[in-house]
Amino acid sequence: MDTFENLSFFRGVSAKYAVDRPQILTPRADRRPKDSPKAFHKIADQWFERNFGIPYRSKGLFLTSQLVSASTYAATVDHVMRIIPLSDYRYCWSPKVKDLIFSAQRLATSSPQEIENHLDSLSYSETDLQAAYDMGNEVMLYCENYIAIPISLVTPPPEAKPQSIIITK
Template identity: 35%
Template sequence: MKEDVVQRDCKPFLSLLGAGGRPLYRGIREQHDPLAVLNVQRDRQPTKMPRTIHAAVDAWFSEKFGVRYRGAGVFCTGDRRQADEHGYVHKIFPIGGFQFCWSPNVRDLFEWAKREGRLQLPPAQFVAALDSLDYREEGFSEAIASGCEVMVACRRYYVVPDS
């Protein structure tokens, strides 16, 4: 039954994913019932990233792609182990239309910034480095296979616990 609902409500996602496509995972703090519907937070606040940098990065994504991927997106990955580091692992299925963005050079933006010593930089200097990271809104299957962070912009999405 849940497969029928996903097939019906997630056609844009499933068609981009293609037959036999790898799942998109998300680590979530609480375990959800099969096929729970979650709303995307529109004012997501960072848990680790300094707020001034978060706001500057969000503005950069908005200017470059027209989407506030950091503040109004869902963080996912094709790497189940990476999702497991953030909570209970769920497969996600955006409902209706969606957009995505990723960089083949960024497994996790916060971890990249920490490793590169960029968290103490003024926001303008931090975002200046983003252009070199090759963020893009194409190559969905490649994004999932990369194990890198994939930011998904949608209004709602289904979560299915990955047991």
């Protein structure tokens, strides 16, 4: 079974997070949108709660298997974290959505019904973490706590790449 323990998912974080050690953290219970229009965020949150029982947009952590995507949300390249939930968890993702921010910006002035119709068309699911990983799409993780491991502690530095030598007589 594929889990967050054996598939690496990442998140870009602000400069307030330590980058020299792992941290056990609790997700915000009232996440506010950083880049999404507030009206879209509220409608989407209600849609996720109605369809999955969890307001994923305000209570979820946003992850991706793509380091480049995660780094766009990080304060610096060192502020990319590998995320592993430490409690029971649920996740939600769409095979049609790399990052919902693009829809949020495009639908900023749309009616609530238009936004809900769009979300209905995106095939959101709480299954197949491997496919979410393979596609590199946004994953919303809901959990009580998680460990955030700085990327520098997960990935060896370039100068540490294994090398081979051939010894002959």
